[in-house]
Amino acid sequence: MKKKLIVTFLLLFSFLVTGCQMKEEIEPVHLSFIHGWGGTLRAHSIMQEIYDDFDAQNDDIILSSQPSSDSSIAVEKANDMLALDEMPNIVSTNGQSFYVENAAKRGKLLNLMNYLRQDSELMSQIHPSVLSVWTNTDGSLYTLPDALEVMGYWYNEKYFIEAGIVDENGEAALPGTWEEFFEVCEKLEQWNRTSGMLESVYALENVQVVENLLLARLGGENKAGLLMATNQPETYDTEEFRKVILDFSRIYQYSKNTDSLENARQYFIEGTTAIYFNGVWESEVIQSSSRSNEIAYANYPTNYGMQLSYVSPSSGYVVYDSPDERENEAAIRFLKYILSQEIQTRLAAETGQAPSNPKVDNQVIAEQYPVLGNALETAHRAEIQLKTITSVWSSEAIDIISASIEKACKDPAELEKMIQSLETAHK
Numbered sequence: 001m002k003k004k005l006i007v008t009f010l011l012l013f014s015f016l017v018t019g020c021q022m023k024e025e026i027e028p029v030h031l032s033f034i035h036g037w038g039g040t041l042r043a044h045s046i047m048q049e050i051y052d053d054f055d056a057q058n059d060d061i062i063l064s065s066q067p068s069s070d071s072s073i074a075v076e077k078a079n080d081m082l083a084l085d086e087m088p089n090i091v092s093t094n095g096q097s098f099y100v101e102n103a104a105k106r107g108k109l110l111n112l113m114n115y116l117r118q119d120s121e122l123m124s125q126i127h128p129s130v131l132s133v134w135t136n137t138d139g140s141l142y143t144l145p146d147a148l149e150v151m152g153y154w155y156n157e158k159y160f161i162e163a164g165i166v167d168e169n170g171e172a173a174l175p176g177t178w179e180e181f182f183e184v185c186e187k188l189e190q191w192n193r194t195s196g197m198l199e200s201v202y203a204l205e206n207v208q209v210v211e212n213l214l215l216a217r218l219g220g221e222n223k224a225g226l227l228m229a230t231n232q233p234e235t236y237d238t239e240e241f242r243k244v245i246l247d248f249s250r251i252y253q254y255s256k257n258t259d260s261l262e263n264a265r266q267y268f269i270e271g272t273t274a275i276y277f278n279g280v281w282e283s284e285v286i287q288s289s290s291r292s293n294e295i296a297y298a299n300y301p302t303n304y305g306m307q308l309s310y311v312s313p314s315s316g317y318v319v320y321d322s323p324d325e326r327e328n329e330a331a332i333r334f335l336k337y338i339l340s341q342e343i344q345t346r347l348a349a350e351t352g353q354a355p356s357n358p359k360v361d362n363q364v365i366a367e368q369y370p371v372l373g374n375a376l377e378t379a380h381r382a383e384i385q386l387k388t389i390t391s392v393w394s395s396e397a398i399d400i401i402s403a404s405i406e407k408a409c410k411d412p413a414e415l416e417k418m419i420q421s422l423e424t425a426h427k
Contacts, residue, residue, distance in 0.1 A: 029330040034066045035092035036074030043351040044069055054337050061330045075099050082106060087320045089331050095314035097390055100143050103318060110319040113141040115332045125339040125357045130313040133391050145316025146338045147353035149388050150379045151212055151279040152309045158294040159274040163191035175301045178220055185254040188274050200256035202275040203264040210402050212277040215389050218244045220302035229386055232393055236422040248409035283372040284352030297375035299382040309382035312391050396425040
């Protein structure tokens with residue numbers, strides 16, 4: 001009798017263990033995900049649909065999203081969690097690289113390079129510039145963006161033509177040098193004295209000055225300036241840097257200062273400015289505006305006969321290095337989904353972003369989204385393609401310049417103070 005009871009007990013125990021194992025095998029992986037979106041509400045909604053589609057297509061994964069309409073708020077929320085030594089499985093930094101630095105210092109981030117080396121398909125979905133910018137000296141890689149930052153400037157072709165800024169065919173003529181750029185600004189101001197169409201040639205807020213214009217102007221000065229614009233400078237105490245900073249007094253001369261990028265965009269869309277400094281992602285707003293047929297995209301000029309554009313990978317998704325390998329593999333599957341040609345084409349066609357996957361056909365984008373397709377084609381034609389300042393210069397340098405450039409460009413004494421501060425921070 002005892003033997004029967006023991007056998008029965010063992011069978012029941014074996015059944016329970018086997019049942020638990022089966023249950024564990026089919027238990028979905030839970031991924032926590034914090035994200036925001038820096039564009040329009042429509043773009044935010046589309047990205048949420050893309051994320052929800054991943055959740056629906058993967059029965060063995062539950063993606064628990066914590067969305068925010070403002071990417072800054074989302075990343076700050078994730079950063080607050082770091083202070084408590086916590087991190088969600090996935091965070092979309094959306095260009096806010098400070099979070100990558102903070103999480104890496106705490107040893108929280110999964111080394112994505114280990115997975116790329118094992119998956120040739122995933123590796124083929126990564127733009128070469130992502131690897132060149134974000135691969136660390138020890139070979140580790142902690143972030144992958146779903147879009148590239150492609151930036152030049154937008155301009156109103158109709159206003160250019162009416163102001164007499166035309167070529168031999170009567171079409172809008174773009175400046176080939178920075179001196180010609182200021183001549184264009186002067187002609188637009190003269191035209192405005194009779195037309196009364198503009199409040200100013202363009203509107204500027206501080207982010208545009210530092211992140212859109214500074215390296216484009218520096219890189220377009222001469223080859224020495226280009227070298228400074230493509231690497232962390234050994235010194236800021238150079239003739240090129242001084243000349244370019246002082247030249248910003250001329251840039252401000254044609255500007256209406258504004259406290260937000262949204263206002264700068266609105267002035268341009270409404271037709272009260274003729275030039276708007278921002279990236280190709282603005283094509284979503286531009287294509288849906290009543291002035292879309294008047295607006296075109298341009299690369300920056302240089303003083304040595306080449307065109308210049310930003311084609312740069314900002315920080316993107318980061319993954320928590322979970323002790324549960326199933327969570328890590330599920331997060332990698334999410335990244336592979338986001339970077340697939342299908343989703344990258346959808347992201348471009350529906351949100352106006354420049355795809356990060358180099359295999360996406362721009363002709364397909366142009367057919368679905370002409371404004372974006374034409375802008376991307378123009379940007380990629382530029383002989384010089386810069387990384388954004390947040391990818392090549394230190395955050396300390398960017399903060400110093402942001403706080404002092406408007407004074408420094410108008411006062412040589414303030415310029416010397418700024419350079420001294422940059423030199424001190426660099427040591």
